[in-house]
Amino acid sequence: MxxxxxxxxxxxxxxxxxxxxxxxxxxxxxxxxxxxxxxxxxxxxxxxxxxxxxxxAFHDDFFKDLALIPGSQEVIRDLYEKYEIFITTAAMEFPNSLLPKIQWLKHYFPYISWTNIVFCGDKSIINADYLIDDNVRHFKRFIGQGVLFTASHNKNVDWDLRVNNWQEVRALLL
Incomplete structure (x- = not known):
């Protein structure tokens, strides 16, 4: 898988x-x-x-109840049927985010096991076929295919494989 x-x-x-x-x-x-x-x-x-x-972002409550990116919940549920899913967040920069992020994930993605949640600094440690991320710096040493998820801060970044929303992720990977 x-x-x-x-x-x-x-x-x-x-x-x-x-x-x-x-x-x-x-x-x-x-x-x-x-x-x-x-x-x-x-x-x-x-x-x-x-x-x-x-x-x-260093405040205890910042990450507590963030809104979902539209479509993410539904598409990740469908991806979960076909792929092994890992949530990988460079949360070590914001240590107060760890517990709120775990709680947020448990609320919105309860089927993703705690064993598939990775808090890291450098995502090159991740062994996966694809990394969907909004920051190309995480692709530099990543061994799989980086998929740039469009966000306001990366609209002018040049990257070969880009998706603008979760429906495009669905079309690409399902």
Whole structure:
């Protein structure tokens, strides 16, 4: 059975929206949906706010109840019937994210065993046929095929195999 490693943030969990929610809470500035999904959040805020924004992800509650990326739940359920699925997240940078991410996965993807959840720093350690991720840096030493999942921060990144949503993942792998 082939293996698929799937990143969490900006692939199945919408952290981008959380940044916008917390920014609105702290600065009373709201960005239109189109603007949020057209560029990196850091590019939308003034430079003097960027260190505060970066700090959000270190907060205990940041990853607690993120919204699902549309279609991820259904397509991953279908992939699970044909592939061995691993959720691989570079969570070590944000140690406070570990428990909220485990709880989030248990809630939305209860059929994925804890043995198939990998918290790491460098994803090249992952032995899989495919890695679906929003950041090409994780493909550099990965031995399988990197599949770039389009996110606001990578729209201008050049990568051969790209999917824009979960329906495109379905078409590619099922």
């Amino acid at each position: 082939k293996r698929i490693a799937i990143d969490m943030d900006e692939v199945i969990a919408d952290a981008h929206i959380r940044f916008a929610e917390w920014y609105k809470r702290d600065y009373d500035v709201e960005f239109p949906h189109e603007q949020l999904h057209s560029s990196s959040f850091m590019d939308l805020v003034p430079e003097e706010h960027r260190s505060v924004i970066k700090g959000y």
